[in-house]
Amino acid sequence: MSVSDLFEGDIVEAGAQVRIEPIQQRSTARLSGLLDAAAVVVDEVGFDRITTAMVAERAGASIGTVYRYYPDRVAVLHALRERAIQRYRLRVAREIKLADPKTAWETIDCAITAFVEMYRTEPGFRIMHFADRERLPISSASPADGIEVGFLAGQLAIALSERFGLPYGPDLLFRLEVMVEMAAAVLSRGFQSNVLGDERYIAEARRVIAVYLAGYYGEELEQDGAAVPVLESAE
Amino acid sequence: MSVSDLFEGDIVEAGAQVRIEPIQQRSTARLSGLLDAAAVVVDEVGFDRITTAMVAERAGASIGTVYRYYPDRVAVLHALRERAIQRYRLRVAREIKLADPKTAWETIDCAITAFVEMYRTEPGFRIMHFADRERLPISSASPADGIEVGFLAGQLAIALSERFGLPYGPDLLFRLEVMVEMAAAVLSRGFQSNVLGDERYIAEARRVIAVYLAGYYGEELEQDGAAVPVLESAE
DNA sequence: CTTCCATGATTGAGTTCCGATCGGTGACGA
DNA sequence: TCGTCACCGATCGGAACTCAATCATGGAAG
Structure with a gap:
């Protein structure tokens, strides 16, 4: 698979x-x-x-x-959000096929790239960030784990554990959830003032996520020859 | 001062x-x-x-x-957001007086603590995260820098540069802007499923911000016996 | 200290506009 | 050719918003 x-x-x-x-x-x-x-x-x-x-x-x-x-006005917005999510998932899939990631980080990077692409090409994609998520229950994996998992974190968790051997469990889910929130926030900030997306924010989002991932699962990480600050496994 | x-x-x-x-x-x-x-x-x-x-x-x-x-319905929401921001600023001030931070990191940590407190005590504080920020221009510092700065990042930049010697400039502003986005996102996520705030997310927000700050300005220090990256008084 | 009144503050019935319905009409496919 | 699906838009109900009338306030005058 x-x-x-x-x-x-x-x-x-x-x-x-x-x-x-x-x-x-x-x-x-x-x-x-x-x-x-x-x-x-x-x-x-x-x-x-x-x-x-x-x-x-x-x-x-x-x-x-x-x-x-649609039953009412907000239902339209919900549907728009659902469709955006669907399309984003497809775009992630496409990006993964295209880039053929060899590491967990590269896989996550595909998700970031796809996110940026969506912001640039999909009208109304801002709804992903700004919609009132409280009233938009997303398909959650296992509330029993003490954590409700968003669709992206859930899918990434499966992918990363099966393909790259990251230990599946609440910790992985939690960390991915954090990553998703951080990346989405910084990327969206990059598109707030610049419709094409401020490259500084985009680059910083990638770097932050790479560092975060490395902090838990990675050793050293090279990127573009520049030494990237890497976090050692805590504990 | x-x-x-x-x-x-x-x-x-x-x-x-x-x-x-x-x-x-x-x-x-x-x-x-x-x-x-x-x-x-x-x-x-x-x-x-x-x-x-x-x-x-x-x-x-x-x-x-x-x-x-108020001229219309949304104006009420905007005003609510403005007031929340004002109150948050006061709370940060109080927290800083209380904690008397000795480092840049401790100062930022005050802002995080204040944020959590606001979520817990201020009704409607979610508006900070969920409102459509596009149409809510916040007092920006210097658009000439090529970056619009939110109120918090702007104030923190001044405080950190004056008090702890972090070099003031676009870089500091940008990094604080990124920090604010990340912290707000992770913290808000912690309050999404738990009205009291999921402690795991709160702790992780602190850790992430500390690591981020240390990555640019800090070395390592000890805290509570556990090795936590902390920022020294720079320069 | 009391009275008085100009002006700020409040009210709520009324107006306009938007969210939402539903019976009627047209279009598809079998 | 008929049953069902899709579409329309006048219409209704309710929410956004107005305004002329009324009340409350606090300062000035006596």
Whole structure:
């Protein structure tokens, strides 16, 4: 089983997203068209100001059509987020196939690269960072572990343990969860003032994550010839 | 000049927050009462679902009063965020007075402690992490540096350079900006599933920031017997 | 110290606008 | 050709927001 396969499967939808599953073909196009419109509108006016009318108009549909598929305004945003997550996962998979990572770090780096790519090409991707996550239960792995795991941390944990022998368990999940939060925060900060993404923040995100990973699992790490500060295994 | 003084002054309000500055005393109470109500409502129903009617009722005021002070619904949220920032700054000042930090790291650690305290005691503090920051320009220091600096990073930069000799400049600002993002992200994650704050995330946030700081400015020191990277008074 | 009143503060019914519905119409596919 | 799917948009309910009337305050005048 290839690492990238992990990122290509379907994940269970958390809660009913759409009211009606599309049957005919045109409706599938409508559905994604609505989300496309929502994505653009989000970029244009922000979350607070988005209205269903805007989405409908932008999608060339009527109000009723929006409500045929989504129960309310926020459900549209949730769906947008879900789709963004799905697409991000696919992009990670693609990136992994492309880069063929030989280490755990390179694998994680693929996830970072994919994240940056998404920010640059996917309208409305900011929703990943800014949406109110409280009310967006994500598919969690094992609450019994005393930690709810986001989709990315969960998938990476499986990939890294199976492929590169990192010991699977609460510790790995926790650390990946921390990594995901840190990387997402710094990267998003890089896109806050610069739509193309401030390269300094992007580079720093990579470096920070590399150091963090090395601190727990790695020895020394070379990158571009420059000596990167590395953390020794604590304890 | 004490370090904590830096965190006690007033900062310029970014954009007109309130329509009318309160003159009489009772109105000041009303204003903060409205924000108190908003904070509670935010915690209860989330951002999307908050209504001006809820805020008014919870504050024991009428709808009209809300609109006397705030131009619209989102303005209330913005004001709530501004106040949270103000209170956080005061709390950092208090924490610094209390802990009397001897190193740059200890100073930053005060900011972390204050952040955790705020999460625990200040209703609606989540707004710091979840609000759409795009439309909330914060008082920036010097856009000419090629980097917009958040209030915290800016203040910390001044404090750390003046008190502990860290070289002031774009690099320091950038690194503090990164630190702020990382710490806020990990800490907020710790409060996502646990209202009291998951201690593992809090501890990890401290550790990560300490390591990051040490990576640029520090050597190693001892703390609590365990080898924890700590920053010496630089220079 | 009391009265008085200009002005700040508050109210809540009313207006506008947006979120959401639903019955009617058109389009697909079998 | 008919049953079902998809779409529309007038319409309703409720939330955002206004404003003219009313109340409260605190300082000035006596």
